[in-house]
Amino acid sequence: MVTFLVVAVLVVFGAIGGMKIGPAYLEYAKVKKAVAAVALEGRTGTVADVRKGFDRRAQIDDIDVIGGADLEVSKEGGDVVVSFAYTKKIGLVGNVSLLIEFAGATNQ
16 A cells, blocks of 8 residues: 555656656757757858847747857857757746756757
8 A cells, every 4th residue: 555655656746747847848859949940041141140040930939048149159160050058947846946957059
């Protein structure tokens, strides 16, 4: 009986955690997709063009955790490399929170 109760509690906490953490990873996927797209578009443009392009995509895709000014844009060879990093704080229960550090680059 005690084992069943422990398993049930773990399943409930796992489900609650998944429902709170899942959207953060979906948002990270949207950011990576937008960054990859602007890196391809920005091959011939300037750093400002890449940042403006990201801001346009972020507005369309409803990305608000990072903006064009937060991107690091550089060139390696003939390729534009765009990298980003941000943190997401997710409240779990009461005063318990989870801090996730997201980062990515187009050359990874």
